[in-house]
Amino acid sequence: MSDATWRDHAGRDLVRNVGDRFALFVRGEGAYVWDEGGTRYLDFLAGIAVNSLGHAHPVFVDAVATQAATLAHVSNYFATPPQLALAAKLKQLAGTGPRGRVYFANSGAEANEAAFKLARLHGTAREGRAARPRILTLENAFHGRTMGTLALTGKPAMQEPFLPMVPGVEHIAPTVEALEAAMGDDVAALVIEPIQGEAGVVDLPDGYLHAARELTSRHGALLIVDEIQTGAGRTGRWFGFQHAAIVPDAITVAKGIGGGFPIGALVTFGDTSELFYPGTHGSTFGGNALGTAVSLAVLGEIERADLVENASARGAQLRERIAAIGSPLVAGTRGRGLLIGVALRHPVAGAVVAAAQEHGLIVNAANPSTVRVAPPLNIGDVEIDDFIGLFTKALATVEGSVLLDADESATTEVSA
Ligand SMILES: *Cc1c(COP(=O)(O)O)cnc(C)c1O
Numbered sequence: 070m071s072d073a074t075w076r077d078h079a080g081r082d083l084v085r086n087v088g089d090r091f092a093l094f095v096r097g098e099g100a101y102v103w104d105e106g107g108t109r110y111l112d113f114l115a116g117i118a119v120n121s122l123g124h125a126h127p128v129f130v131d132a133v134a135t136q137a138a139t140l141a142h143v144s145n146y147f148a149t150p151p152q153l154a155l156a157a158k159l160k161q162l163a164g165t166g167p168r169g170r171v172y173f174a175n176s177g178a179e180a181n182e183a184a185f186k187l188a189r190l191h192g193t194a195r196e197g198r199a200a201r202p203r204i205l206t207l208e209n210a211f212h213g214r215t216m217g218t219l220a221l222t223g224k225p226a227m228q229e230p231f232l233p234m235v236p237g238v239e240h241i242a243p244t245v246e247a248l249e250a251a252m253g254d255d256v257a258a259l260v261i262e263p264i265q266g267e268a269g270v271v272d273l274p275d276g277y278l279h280a281a282r283e284l285t286s287r288h289g290a291l292l293i294v295d296e297i298q299t300g301a302g303r304t305g306r307w308f309g310f311q312h313a314a315i316v317p318d319a320i321t322v323a324k325g326i327g328g329g330f331p332i333g334a335l336v337t338f339g340d341t342s343e344l345f346y347p348g349t350h351g352s353t354f355g356g357n358a359l360g361t362a363v364s365l366a367v368l369g370e371i372e373r374a375d376l377v378e379n380a381s382a383r384g385a386q387l388r389e390r391i392a393a394i395g396s397p398l399v400a401g402t403r404g405r406g407l408l409i410g411v412a413l414r415h416p417v418a419g420a421v422v423a424a425a426q427e428h429g430l431i432v433n434a435a436n437p438s439t440v441r442v443a444p445p446l447n448i449g450d451v452e453i454d455d456f457i458g459l460f461t462k463a464l465a466t467v468e469g470s471v472l473l474d475a476d477e478s479a480t481t482e483v484s485a
Contacts, residue, residue, distance in 0.1 A: 085147030097124025132366035173356025178213030192257030248275030263309025269436030270410025301325030305406030
């Protein structure tokens with residue numbers, strides 16, 4: 070397809086819910102993708118923390134092909150071996166113990182919809198217990214785009230065209246004091262990301278998860294941790310909450326657990342596992358044999374190749390190398406493991422991302438002054454060297470224009 074042709078098709082046929090697409094990608098291998106003209110790009114976004122093993126990994130390819138040739142889908146009237154195996158694996162990795170349970174969905178938003186319903190079930194008045202109509206989440210949180218999860222998402226600009234929201238959700242500042250002030254016996258759940266990915270890879274304050282566990286337990290509210298971006302080993306532990314050594318009541322996962330296959334899940338702990346009962350929730354595709362077999366294979370490869378440890382070590386290496394570029398634009402890095410927010414001193418993340426793409430590097434702007442770097446978990450020295458070379462060039466391109474602008478405004482100020 071010529072350049073004009075695919076852009077015309079995209080402009081004419083796709084819903085305009087996102088801006089213009091930068092490229093038409095036709096193939097991928099490892100940490101690299103190729104566009105239709107044969108240009109190679111280093112993919113350090115990995116489909117937004119999705120492609121844990123990179124592109125076209127033989128384990129992923131084999132799992133898709135083998136399961137597709139065996140049994141893909143039978144509906145949730147029936148169980149299948151990969152579904153049961155993945156449920157057991159997720160319970161083990163999350164550390165639920167025997168009383169954990171897993172609900173399978175097809176995306177992050179669907180996993181969070183299930184979590185929302187779980188919170189409502191917990192909040193329902195019954196057996197002499199008062200109702201808990203309130204659900205707390207954080208300002209700037211991102212939990213999805215469906216109507217339920219949009220209510221959880223703490224971004225007024227995203228909600229505004231779709232008001233009224235599903236009621237009962239309150240967004241609080243990400244401080245222990247704000248949580249203390251908001252918490253009460255009428256709260257059904259606190260829903261939080263261990264690192265706010267879409268807000269710009271923003272870390273929680275030190276000790277926040279501990280305090281959150283303490284306060285929710287004291288008031289009988291559920292602590293639900295959204296691990297959709299932070300899960301599957303990305304932060305250097307299987308799940309982000311494990312850095313804090315707390316036990317949540319439920320977590321949600323998606324993105325990285327499928328390695329590119331759409332799948333999500335809600336994993337519950339202890340008593341919370343008994344809240345859903347027959348008829349309260351469901352999904353036609355959720356947990357089908359194909360999706361669960363692929364996720365099981367992806368998690369198996371992350372485990373076999375020690376990629377959780379690699380995420381931790383390569384994350385540290387990348388952070389050091391980014392600092393060593395010595396760019397005047399870079400203020401520092403946030404996040405953990407291979408979920409990295411490169412904080413810029415000016416709101417020029419969009420320009421840095423565009424310059425990176427021109428140089429053959431894919432990253433994205435998580436907010437106007439943060440570049441998000443989230444490569445496959447199996448990267449090594451070669452990919453890191455390549456990234457540093459390309460990112461240095463991209464930063465230099467933008468440094469030039471920012472400094473030029475600064476000079477111009479300085480000149481203007483002087484002459485004015
Ligand atoms: C991506 C994301 C979601 C939504 O997942 P989808 O698969 O896009 O529906 C929810 N929560 C967090 C933290 C995410 O990063």
